Amino acid sequence: MADELAPLLQAVAGGDKAALSGLYRALETPLYKFIRSRLNDPHEAADLHHDVFMEIWRKAGSFEGRSTVKTWVFGIAYRKVIDRFRKGARTDLKDEVPDQIDDAPNPEAALAATQEAGHVRHCLDELKDEHRLAVTLAFYQDLGYREIAEIAKVPEGTVKTRVYHAKQLLLRCLSGRGVEGAV
């Protein structure tokens, strides 16, 4: 399928500001949702969002067409989010969450818990970074595992494993909250 955004990016590479506006309008909302899902501060998220588009403006000419434009743009955002965390030297306590889940989630309780947005938000927040980024891209940005592998620069199998563990952790977390809510 033709990449609808490729002509826009090509024009941006030539210094076309109207094309940059078009690209912005096409991608700004999903991109912001992705960034915001990782950064709690809306101002910080807006700044990073702005930085991504400035980088698109400066580096559009380096796009080689090996991926879709959306994948390329989300790759920029992904790296900036990771950099922001590294520079901030934030301690991610969520790294303590185990990768392997022994007890199976209770799907009925998990389904019940999805009715409360607060439960969903809490359980997403509980995920460690690599899980959360992967599941956010897969689930809320409708990106396939091949595209996520390109964005995160990891093998496809790693993406599948991360998304699988993220799913299990999410369902397990929701199961617990669904059961609590029912008591």
Next chain:
Amino acid sequence: MAEREIEELLVFYVGGTLDPIETARMEAAIAADPALELQVATLRALREASEETAQSPGEFGLARLMRDVETDSAPRAAMPRTRIWQAVAGIAVAAFLAQAVLVTQSSDEVTLAGEDVSGDLIVAFAPDATEGAIRDLLVSEGLIIVDGPSALGLYVLELPDGADPTAATDALVASGLVESVEDAP
């Protein structure tokens, strides 16, 4: 398809990003397993429940971007030779448009100072105009915010090529989303 592989692809199945062969295999596996069916229902509910309502920067983010692009002096990435002509054209356009806008207030009158202005209209949006409504208006008229907000809350808009400024002004006024519209000097 192995059980673990099905579990690994479930999120992608719900996201609709699998290829047709993978999708068909997943559908067959889900149809044969009520537990998987329940997981799919849960994942779909989860997806709907966590639809972000966060307000994106929208047109104001675009205005900020356009303002910084105007003043950006960072070296641009190298382009393939086939696109050099576009770069030349782009530089020519940028040179034509790269003009600073400085909004100052003199007495009771708002004037634009500076050598040139890279925009066509100066507007003040109504305080109760939502970002979504402003976006719809600008998109429908093909307008782009190229600068602002100034200290006075004014924005500079650029018209699409060949557009009639009077018609654009009428559309802005008729929308009820702007408090004032003036031609840029």
